Amino acid sequence: MTRSNDINTFLIVDDSITARMIIKQCIAIAGFRDRAFIEARNGEEAWQILQHVKVDMIITDLNMPVLDGRMLLERIKTTPAVSSTQVIVVTSTANPAQEAELIGLGASAVMGKPVSPAEVYRTLADVNRNGRERKND
């Protein structure tokens, strides 16, 4: 995969420390080992981080306490300062109906748990490629 120099900081949002660790390791394996990783336990923590830190890509769970992933996605995509940030949803409730709704809300991709390094590698490559195509339009 051609490594994107545009993605320097990832924000991983999940109430499970185990899930955050798995996702982070998969992203590292996919070619981003030397990038910065920030973690948040729910959508509200993630939102507060976004007020102060420039993040290039957000990987979020859906089902979380305080503020869930859907509401986080809606907030991000309706706030001009951060709306261009790529958001990938990783959820145990992924199916075609869920994916269609989340893509409609602005998610760049949706992955179902459990994720594998190979799947994360392919998804990040697709998202990168689509992102570059949109920039060139």
Added chain:
Amino acid sequence: MITVVADLAFIELEEQRQDAQVTVPAHFWKMRLPVVHPLEGDLLLAAEPDLLQEITRNIYGLDAEQPTSDHELDTLAELLNTIGGSLMRVIVPSTVKYELGLPVVPGNGGKSEAPGLSFVFCSEERRLIFSIVGQNLISEVMK
């Protein structure tokens, strides 16, 4: 269930039996996950401590190091969340969204009869018991 544990923890489980009456020993770690929509019910996962420790160690990539009990509990919750999602993906039509609650430690700490329908899985004689509660949910699973 077998696929999820293999994918996450690199452990091969064998299905031992399926029963409406399974006793869950008091010392097993337990977790409950509500199923919210479009079906209602609960999913429960009970793990023999040695097996949960090995699952946690494999997921965290630990060698001789012991995982902490916080990590073990979180692993059990995430495992149940993932198993629940995989199960729902099979029984709910792809055109319908489904919703799960947040995993919680169930209140009854002692030995108990697992409610609903239970599936017992084994790895090297250590057990993982997965139970489904809720008549509509059980009916869809048994179809």
Added chain:
Amino acid sequence: MNLIVIGIGELKVANTPGSVLRTFALGSCIGVALVAPRLQAAGLLHFALPDSSINQELALERPGYFADTGIPVLIKKMFDYGCQYTDLIVKIAGGANIMDPEETFRIGSRNTLAVKKHLWRYKLGAVAEDVGDHISRTMSVVVDTGRVIITSPGNGRWEL
């Protein structure tokens, strides 16, 4: 082309331009390719069994025979050739359940779980895999580019 053949239980690393690492007859065995395109280096391991505890003498003589001993040795050899973790890309192939149509022994499946477990322990993982089924595979790694090619009798040739 400088062809370097890896036999069962062997592992080799190369960084000579024009080299190809190749291993044949991956049935239940697994081929593990570690490639580092930036350094034009690559390594290939062909292991047969998941766990060295069944024969520790053999594991000492031939660490590549088992997943748990072969993988760390392969990683170390890549580091000896100047690679760092950020350079490494992993691809795996094999793990078929051959001559086991009832899948009684499932050595291929057990090998697949073992390779993923041990790679994960070393903070690695396969970004591409061609495992399972009931076919025999030959795996070739082009050292200059890191491309991995799989061929299988009667099934053709494809890139991983």
